[in-house]
Amino acid sequence: MYVYNKTYVVAVSIGIVILGCSCGYATRSKCSDDSDCAECQTCVGGRCQAAEEICGDGLDNDCDGKTDEDCTDFCDGVVCDTPPLRKCLDGTTLRYYDAPGQCVEGACDYPENDYTCDQGCEGDRCVEDACIGIRCDDSNPCTDDDCDPATGCVYAQNSDPCDDGDLCTEGDLCSGGSCRSGGAVDCDDGLDCTEDSCIADSGCKNQPVDSRCNDDDPCTDDICSASSGCNHVFNTEPCDDGKTCTVNDACNLGTCQGTPVDADGDGYLPIECGGDDCDDEDFNTNPGAEEVCNQKDSNCDGLVDMVGEDLCHYEAFCSKGEMVFCNDAPGPTTAPIVIDENAVWCASNSPLLLETNLVVLNDALLSIGPCTEIRASDDVYFNVRGQLDVVGHSAQTVTFTSDSSMPDRGSWGGIHVQDQSDAKVGLFAADVEYAVKGIATSGCGYGCTISIEKCTFKNNEYAIYGYIWDEDRIIQIVDTMILDNTCGTNGGPKTLIGCTLSGNDCGVCVGEHVSLNGCNISDNIIGIEGGRGTVANCNIANNSQAGVVNMAEGFVLTGNTIIENGIGIITSAYDGKVSPSHRNTICDNVEYDIKMDTSFDLDATNNWWCTTEGGEISSRIWDVYDDASLGRVIYEPFLTEEP
Numbered sequence: 253m254y255v256y257n258k259t260y261v262v263a264v265s266i267g268i269v270i271l272g273c274s275c276g277y278a279t280r281s282k283c284s285d286d287s288d289c290a291e292c293q294t295c296v297g298g299r300c301q302a303a304e305e306i307c308g309d310g311l312d313n314d315c316d317g318k319t320d321e322d323c324t325d326f327c328d329g330v331v332c333d334t335p336p337l338r339k340c341l342d343g344t345t346l347r348y349y350d351a352p353g354q355c356v357e358g359a360c361d362y363p364e365n366d367y368t369c370d371q372g373c374e375g376d377r378c379v380e381d382a383c384i385g386i387r388c389d390d391s392n393p394c395t396d397d398d399c400d401p402a403t404g405c406v407y408a409q410n411s412d413p414c415d416d417g418d419l420c421t422e423g424d425l426c427s428g429g430s431c432r433s434g435g436a437v438d439c440d441d442g443l444d445c446t447e448d449s450c451i452a453d454s455g456c457k458n459q460p461v462d463s464r465c466n467d468d469d470p471c472t473d474d475i476c477s478a479s480s481g482c483n484h485v486f487n488t489e490p491c492d493d494g495k496t497c498t499v500n501d502a503c504n505l506g507t508c509q510g511t512p513v514d515a516d517g518d519g520y521l522p523i524e525c526g527g528d529d530c531d532d533e534d535f536n537t538n539p540g541a542e543e544v545c546n547q548k549d550s551n552c553d554g555l556v557d558m559v560g561e562d563l564c565h566y567e568a569f570c571s572k573g574e575m576v577f578c579n580d581a582p583g584p585t586t587a588p589i590v591i592d593e594n595a596v597w598c599a600s601n602s603p604l605l606l607e608t609n610l611v612v613l614n615d616a617l618l619s620i621g622p623c624t625e626i627r628a629s630d631d632v633y634f635n636v637r638g639q640l641d642v643v644g645h646s647a648q649t650v651t652f653t654s655d656s657s658m659p660d661r662g663s664w665g666g667i668h669v670q671d672q673s674d675a676k677v678g679l680f681a682a683d684v685e686y687a688v689k690g691i692a693t694s695g696c697g698y699g700c701t702i703s704i705e706k707c708t709f710k711n712n713e714y715a716i717y718g719y720i721w722d723e724d725r726i727i728q729i730v731d732t733m734i735l736d737n738t739c740g741t742n743g744g745p746k747t748l749i750g751c752t753l754s755g756n757d758c759g760v761c762v763g764e765h766v767s768l769n770g771c772n773i774s775d776n777i778i779g780i781e782g783g784r785g786t787v788a789n790c791n792i793a794n795n796s797q798a799g800v801v802n803m804a805e806g807f808v809l810t811g812n813t814i815i816e817n818g819i820g821i822i823t824s825a826y827d828g829k830v831s832p833s834h835r836n837t838i839c840d841n842v843e844y845d846i847k848m849d850t851s852f853d854l855d856a857t858n859n860w861w862c863t864t865e866g867g868e869i870s871s872r873i874w875d876v877y878d879d880a881s882l883g884r885v886i887y888e889p890f891l892t893e894e895p
Contacts, residue, residue: 394428419437421436558570566621623649625650642679730749734754747769753779756777775795778798782807799819816840822846853886
């Protein structure tokens with residue numbers, strides 16, 4: 253570039269102290285340039301900071317009321333490259349100044365040059381050469397600066413590389429005297445977790461975005477680093493390991509870990525979690541616990557209220573709320589004639605042979621465990637005056653049977669709760685067969701109790717016979733099978749709940765105050781024979797002669813199904829009145845649904861007859877309209893749908 257000296261003038265104040273500077277303060281600490289900061293502050297590293305004093309500029313830069321304080325070199329940072337403008341001193345002399353000049357105590361000094369123009373000086377140039385004493389520099393990188401002696405400075409456009417001031421472009425080139433932007437700068441830092449962008453005055457920005465590092469692992473804190481990318485730092489946060497057998501789950505070294513569950517804190521894990529605690533809600537139930545009488549498997553050996561290997565190999569079982577222990581005498585064992593102190597019969601002693609009549613005296617308790625068999629010789633009775641507690645199991649019952657090689661109904665006497673005694677008899681899961689009377693009493697004392705549950709009475713003459721003197725102490729029979737006996741039950745009072753009476757000559761024989769609820773009475777010759785009582789919600793079906801016979805005063809039928817019997821109901825009245833029958837289903841019996849055998853009327857209203865035709869209902873009833881000596885069956889109103 254052809255350059256001459258070009259004259260400029262700069263006025264600089266030297267040593268002037270400016271007092272009373274009133275400076276503002278920054279209203280924010282973050283900045284992108286100085287304009288974001290208050291007076292006397294500058295933007296450094298994105299933060300506003302107090303300005304520093306600049307030596308030699310004659311200004312109070314830091315607004316502390318002092319100018320150029322602590323400065324030893326006023327020329328520090330002063331650049332002298334703008335000389336004063338040239339000028340004609342007269343018609344022939346041109347004065348111009350050399351550049352660069354020199355800084356003296358903060359002020360620029362440019363040497364003067366006086367030039368004599370041969371053809372005269374006009375304005376600020378020699379007539380013969382306009383280029384003397386000037387520098388042709390328009391500070392435009394897109395022009396080539398030159399000087400024509402005739403006209404002065406000449407600026408020719410170029411196509412050189414340049415900088416458009418936008419940090420987001422590269423490859424800028426000059427065109428038409430201006431700097432034209434090139435292509436966009438590639439700000440991709442190669443990290444997937446940064447948001448890459450560009451700002452014109454600051455350039456590329458690569459902002460870390462932590463969410464892009466999500467590894468779906470709750471045990472790591474996912475962090476994006478602008479230098480290294482994704483980092484996954486282990487934490488100790490609560491978590492869920494997805495296992496039902498752990499609690500207090502928490503992260504440890506990148507893994508969710510929980511404490512094995514032990515809900516009752518007894519030191520044993522539950523079976524469902526690979527342990528051997530059969531009840532993790534009970535501290536006192538675990539393999540190390542002692543078996544006690546609580547209707548639970550206390551020691552988790554698979555046996556409830558028992559100690560042993562299985563239901564036929566045990567050392568102890570619960571009787572009357574206490575654990576009783578077996579003796580080690582191997583069976584077969586001959587039973588004693590008299591039991592006058594507490595005794596225990598177990599499967600290991602089985603079979604127990606009753607060769608003569610046996611009696612349990614008043615102060616004695618005989619406990620019999622599951623899988624035990626008692627075999628009685630012909631006509632032998634098992635008599636009870638004290639306590640008999642039979643504790644069988646649904647899978648391994650206690651069996652009372654005949655020792656005969658060809659047993660039949662009545663081969664042995666049966667269990668006899670002796671009259672006037674205050675015996676307490678409990679039969680649970682017992683089988684009683686081939687007896688004259690499976691269990692019987694002709695009236696035990698006022699302190700007597702008899703309970704029968706989940707038992708089976710079959711092939712006896714009488715399955716359950718007799719009554720207790722105290723009417724408040726009813727013989728309780730629950731969930732019991734009464735099968736193929738001459739008579740299922742006889743005498744009263746008794747309560748049968750959920751029982752099955754089937755294959756008997758008579759299911760329920762004549763008795764007083766017998767109550768049946770939810771029982772199945774089917775396939776007998778006679779289902780229920782008379783007396784007083786209540787039969788509710790039972791199935792009375794397929795009894796060949798009759799479902800119900802000899803309904804007397806106080807006998808109530810309600811909510812039963814009475815179908816497909818020889819005759820549904822045969823009524824008689826011993827005390828001059830027949831009790832009502834309501835909300836039963838009575839139909840499809842072979843001969844009659846109801847046959848009267850008394851002159852008193854029967855209230856049979858509000859039953860379902862499997863039809864709504866009154867004439868059809870009437871045709872299934874034998875009463876006064878068929879025999880003038882009989883009473884009337886009053887069946888209207890009747891139900892119009894099955895109850």
